[in-house]
Amino acid sequence: MDTTLRDGEQTSGVSFSSSEKLTLAQLLLDELKVDRIEVASARVSDGELLAVQKITEWAAETNNLDRVEVLTFTDGGISLDWMEKAGAKVQNLLTKGSLNHLKYQLKKTPEEHFSDIAAIFSSAKQKGYTNNIYLEDWSNGMRNSKEYVFQFLDFLATQPVKRILLPDTLGILTHTETFSFISEIVKRYPNLHFDFHGHNDYDLGVANVMEAVKAGCHGLHLTVNGMGERAGNAPMASTIAVINDFLPEVTISANETALHKVSKLVSAFTGFRIPANKPIVGDNVFTQTAGIHADGDNKNNLYFNDLLPERFGQKRKYALGKTSGKANIQKNLQDLGLTLNDEDLKKVTQKVIALGDKKERVTKEDLPYIISDVLDSQEYLNKVMVKSYVLTHSKGLKPSTTIAIEIDGEVHEANAQGDGQFDAFINAIKKVYRIKKMSFPNLIDYAVRIPPGSNSDALCETSITWEKNAKEFTTRGLDSDQTVSAIKATEKMLNII
Structure with missing residues (x-):
């Protein structure tokens, strides 16, 4: 089950619009081919209701409605009314999976809590809904109040529930604990369906998922790019790769080739960049x-x-x-x-x-420009060198340049202003050439290129066409700074003439 649209949206600063949720829901089910999606929490906002309505309308038309799930609460049936408005048919009821949470948050006894749950399940069954149930803080429950967890599961074995969802809510499990806890539960309740919902606080999300599968759990909850509260949830891409490569006895429907596309879209919608070294979907992992x-x-x-x-x-x-x-x-x-x-x-x-x-x-x-620059540089001797320069550009003042240029071993300095930094540079060079009574060609064309699709740090190629004695010739300069690349093209010209 993908829970990017519900648990992933609990990433600090992330909120999907209704249209983004619909787009991702379609992509997750149709292209990535996950089995189920959890799309929202009931009662959150009007925008959340609209988003779920759009998703369920599409899902009903495409026979996917039973694959769309909503988080609900033990609230006396208010969440069920919300589901009805939203058009959803599958609830994931949030309950307390540790005695600590039950005592201090709900301040109820186990029997009172179970009674509330039974009433909600009964009402949901009458409405034709499918019941799944989260045992929140289940991992701490297994560590510190195992008797309560088994009491809870004994009760659930009598209820109309399809899936029991076991979350490591605070991301505290080690892989050995995950295997031990789930193995024990699966053996004790062979007729119940268990999902594992891992978090990644210790960066053990994928390891825990792997051990949960080995232990016999029947479903996994994952998010694209590991989105989620705090350090996030177990990441979809890494989990799919691990299952396919290391657990050959397990068959999953997920389409690996769609992972990169979905990952990029989630990144674009959330504004959370994918780390370049993130396994499977990062820019550097196959570089x-x-x-x-x-x-x-x-x-x-x-x-x-x-x-x-x-x-x-x-x-x-x-x-x-x-x-x-x-x-x-x-x-x-x-x-x-x-x-x-x-x-x-x-x-x-x-x-x-x-x-x-x-x-x-x-x-x-960048390579074609580098090749052009290198091969072009072999065609002349370096008799003229621009030793140093200072380029200034200030608001309200004309750009100016101070240069030091070496011609046949002799260094000359000059300063000039111009309409731009490069124009000021040319004017400073012309001053030197006038003093030495050397002719200077006319600049008749100036073109700047960067590689298609490049960023602001791309290499920049400046091609300048000059005219001298009725003949035209072109020089090129290459640098990550546009003005510097033009200066390099000019230096080549000075050597050629």
Whole structure:
């Protein structure tokens, strides 16, 4: 059962709109193919009622109504009236699974609590609803008041209940406890259906889920991206991968290839970014960074494991940066349909490493610009070097530039203003060239490009077309800063002339 839309919405700062809930409900059932979804808590708000009404209307039309569940409360039947308005047919009744919670929160005896539950179940049965029941704080109940838990389960064995839901409400269980507690319960009540609802406070959510399945539980409650209160719930993607790879005797319906899509959509709706290193759905989990790993993949896939990215709607990538080797770059060039000879590949690798030292990441889409820059740089001798510069841009003041430029071993300094930082830079260069009585070409075209789909830290290629003595030529500069890339293109021009 996916409970992203109910328990996952208890993530601090997260609230789905009614249209978002409907979209995710459809995606979870139709594409990810989970068996059931818990979509809301009864009586929360008018918006929650509208969201459930939209979901149940769609579910009724598509024969999915029995797969849509709502959290209800022991409130004398008020939640059941809410369910009726919402069009829902399956209730997950919240009750007390530890004696501590019962005594101090409800201030009732077990017999009084059971009587309230029996009345709600009876009323729900008359309305044609399906009854499931949460034993809140069940894990602490098993640790500290096991007799009460068994008294509760003895009572439930007499009731019209389809599923008994066992939550580790505070995320306190170890994997050994999970196995021990659920094994004991399943053996004692072989005719009852038990779901395990794990939380992730100690980062043991997936381990506990795995042990719950081994112990014989019949259902699991999971959330996309591990959304949920505090540290969240047991995460859907990791759990599906673990079951498929390590528990072959268990068959599940979930569609692995839809995991990445659903994960991204939940991230977009909630505003909670997926950590880059999050297993299965993170951006980095199928990315090789070290050059030795890419080299090993070229040699019989030495760094592959069973978590092949294609299983989850992703693709293996090879990061580019200061730890890149030739193998990383070759892998990316293959994806782009490009080839380089060994000498040029070595130069491009050196350039990528140098860029990696300066900026956080270099992308595959940056490679054509890097290649162009490296190969273009081989066509002239470096007789002119822009040694240093200061670029200023202040509101209400004209941009200005101070430069130090070396020409044939002699350093010259100049300062100038302009309509922009690059214009001020050109004006400062022109001052030096006038003093040296050297001619300066005309700038006739200026174009800036970044790789498609890149972010604000992308490498930027500036191509400038110059005209001198009735001849045109173009130089290119590459940098993560647009003005600096134009300065590099200009420095190439000065060497060419």
